[in-house]
Amino acid sequence: MSPELARLGHVALETPDLDESLAVFHDAVGLEVVDRTDDAAFLRATQEFDHHSLRLTEGESAGVDHLGWQTRDAEGVGAFADRLVAAGVGVTRVDAGHERGQGEAIRFQVPNGHEFEIYHEMEKPDPPAERRSRLKNRPYASTETNPVAPRTLDHVQIWDPDALACAEWLQEHLGFEVHERYDRTDGSRWGTFLSAGGAKIEAAVVQNESGEDPPALHHTAYAVDDPSHLFAAGDAMKERKVPVDGFGQHSISQGKFLYARDETSGHRIEFNDGGYLVFDPNWEPVEWREDDLEDRQWLGGLTPGEAVFY
Amino acid sequence: MSPELARLGHVALETPDLDESLAVFHDAVGLEVVDRTDDAAFLRATQEFDHHSLRLTEGESAGVDHLGWQTRDAEGVGAFADRLVAAGVGVTRVDAGHERGQGEAIRFQVPNGHEFEIYHEMEKPDPPAERRSRLKNRPYASTETNPVAPRTLDHVQIWDPDALACAEWLQEHLGFEVHERYDRTDGSRWGTFLSAGGAKIEAAVVQNESGEDPPALHHTAYAVDDPSHLFAAGDAMKERKVPVDGFGQHSISQGKFLYARDETSGHRIEFNDGGYLVFDPNWEPVEWREDDLEDRQWLGGLTPGEAVFY
Amino acid sequence: MSPELARLGHVALETPDLDESLAVFHDAVGLEVVDRTDDAAFLRATQEFDHHSLRLTEGESAGVDHLGWQTRDAEGVGAFADRLVAAGVGVTRVDAGHERGQGEAIRFQVPNGHEFEIYHEMEKPDPPAERRSRLKNRPYASTETNPVAPRTLDHVQIWDPDALACAEWLQEHLGFEVHERYDRTDGSRWGTFLSAGGAKIEAAVVQNESGEDPPALHHTAYAVDDPSHLFAAGDAMKERKVPVDGFGQHSISQGKFLYARDETSGHRIEFNDGGYLVFDPNWEPVEWREDDLEDRQWLGGLTPGEAVFY
């Protein structure tokens, strides 16, 4: 039986100035700091019980250390390792605790050079008593957090000049499923929208506008649970002078979005709301062609922007 | 390998007056009528591609014909049949097409007498052209529907005087997972909140207030995607004189709710929003005791009400 | 020419424990403390430029010191004094600065014994630099405040066993306009919904349920600007164990509401949203009879409660 991924579990990013980046990700965005070392901070969103969904590390320059994917069961980590090695992929084993809070893991590169991590175990530390919700099904109370604090990590968008090859590799080697795909009018693939766990898009793999730039991480998305929170999130970003460079609704996924950017590191965060869930076991990928609609955005739009390269 | 359920797929209800009940479920609630025979109507919500998530049949009295659960794969139907027969459960085979739009199925009773159906195939008919969304990932346009039309079937609440036994049976025979449970102060179980597919609560199995009434279906829930739509849904119900008998937010599941009732049949619909999703493969059931909070409702409340008995 | 009121300007309440009450009004509700003395705190909401819309004073017991109404122009204060004296009402002059931030005022009792204040001038102190919004039309940034912080003082509800007489007195002596009125089935007046400035209901004058209790202030309402904020406000109250004793939508005024209560003082706050504005110069009072609808609440409801007596 094939190993299976359960979800996008965490993202590990590098920044040239950790305190400056925390002013965005913690103070402005409202992620909670669970753990902190000299050069790293471990954050999670208010509805997350796991130790972290975002690791920020201070380094010489901005970058993406790895994207972490969690398996459905403990055996999955070893099983994926065997499968990848058999396919000729170089796999590095990572000891439990090497990344704080996390069990044994493996790391490897996908063809475009992005570092992926696969793991299963993650500690579930209690929030500090004064931040604990009275609701047992929610870690953090809503009382002191940023008004726009998102609830859960949602997805990543990866830029790859050969976006089709990347998507097919994720399907073949990691079992990602395709929820939607989008072709240019010449029939070439612009983007593929994949799910690790099956219920929602967790990896959007797209070409950048020129189609020529090197691979990059365009954004990491966290979910809010009310469309009006996107206005509130934008308001909070602007008050703190965190640039907002996109607001609207995608036609692909139906997701409503607001993009903000940590100027120190260049890392972009998406606040997202809506988008449908796939519980239909017979879902067929939605196939878009560039001329189906007048614009890829259903509402609003994006400021053409940079992304953080690997 | 064990067969697996993917989701609550549809609910089949009986009403003494189909036209009167459609005035609620179609006109007021905003479900779309996909198919219609002399004595039955097949409805789905605006984000559903399958043939129906609600079948309404005219009969001598109100009742619940069955609750339909969809398997992850086609083999699951036969595999569940074998497993149930081996466990001494009486299983009836239902031919493809016996229920419009649906493939082969099995039916059986859970211990409290509720009829369950398990199936895999369901047709995906196109909406009429004038109702088709321009978005390829959404069947119905938002343009002419009821302002509060929900998006997808969400869950059912079952009343059972031996709610614990019912929940355990669903776990053992059908592989339901427990997301939350709620005990009275004497340690007895009041309710168990289970998932068929794993990501969200799809069956709340609870005692009624007296703990003595016969098994019943308290409500069928459809999801909206904005908390303010609960106000809008209530407004639309009141304008049409459809009684509203609950509004607020549950502590269990964090779900926000508005209950309305079809007076003709007594069937209750919940508009629900929010509630968390479980993608965490290491989720542990949330354990509530009646004295953890001052009230099971976090906000607002319910008018003590009847339910439709089986 | 008659003097005119512009609006309900502020409410002055007494509490037996100022710090405990600030834990509700400031910490939980999110009003900003502009000024503080040993025994008083002056608060305003995030969209208010005036020195205060709520004065909380520590006293031996809970109570209502006065309700403050602001005139359209400076001459209005003296003109109202003359008019009231001529009508035989006892008027006390209050020097500028007697109430912090406020200019000259007059005080007097309405027939039920409630103390009213009329004034025109109020200082507009700058917020602290770190709380100042970047938007010049908004005093406070949204960045650190309570997620549910309301924007502006909206209205008061007064309980009076002779509610009709009270309303007529406000019309005759202070120029209040009637937006809506509500009669019992025997034709007697239950409540009158009046505006000081003309655009919205600012004083709801109603009988309590028994019709026999002494005059009281049932609640002070502050406006939020999104119906979903009522859920968020309730959530924040519950996390801090501030009791919530009402949630829904009124038929009168169409106002959506969530009531919370400061247990220390018994003072109740309403978070309100919606309700229509009257800019129509030919508005005719809306006349309700108790049997027009099945319930005075359009959605949800109230826990029968106490009010703070004068």
Added chain:
Amino acid sequence: MSPELARLGHVALETPDLDESLAVFHDAVGLEVVDRTDDAAFLRATQEFDHHSLRLTEGESAGVDHLGWQTRDAEGVGAFADRLVAAGVGVTRVDAGHERGQGEAIRFQVPNGHEFEIYHEMEKPDPPAERRSRLKNRPYASTETNPVAPRTLDHVQIWDPDALACAEWLQEHLGFEVHERYDRTDGSRWGTFLSAGGAKIEAAVVQNESGEDPPALHHTAYAVDDPSHLFAAGDAMKERKVPVDGFGQHSISQGKFLYARDETSGHRIEFNDGGYLVFDPNWEPVEWREDDLEDRQWLGGLTPGEAVFY
């Protein structure tokens, strides 16, 4: 005593194809058609009791017939006429009923050539019984209308190359009050944001981007009462192929907006939400300079667009 305006009452627009424009203003936007003649339709929003807030007339080309302002009292119409004549403005008297539903009026041109109308009386026809709300304070039920149907007419934006002169004329001759103003970095006035009735901005008088185009009406705004309705409005427009050319939040007024355009006539409608109300009798105009913020839009933005010239 000076005559006073109460509000922007209605807008009278011309279109080359009335049926096509009704497909936008009625079918898509959700305004109700109250009255209809061969070449004109009279529309109002769901919370409006007056006969119309929008008159659409079929003519040879698109245009703006007039903007209608309602006085506080019946005497105001004649008093404004006297005042304007005394100031040398050419005034035309319009008989009651000349414009359906409306009492006596006067018309005149402001310096840029825009036609203004001043009137006081307007009929308040009942909605058809099947559309009447059960709420006595609301004309139309929410049950069959477009999901995004706005509630009330809100404001107009006027383009004028000499925007300062236009604003000053409105202040001097019609008693408009300034709520906000916005200067370029060289100190020249870009825009003035004025209120007729005092509580909200009803006329935004601005230069177009080039500063050179002839006077025009950029848009007519109708208010919704929930920020998430702007997403819903955009969705409904897109489903019907009504172009959306702006979405976000203004810094001036704090108003959240979504612009759509009737391609037949070129007339643009704004769905707007939020923005503050001025009940403060001592309000001082908010003074912006172009370099106070990095952008006039707080969130999102506008597609540079055309406007309908007079």
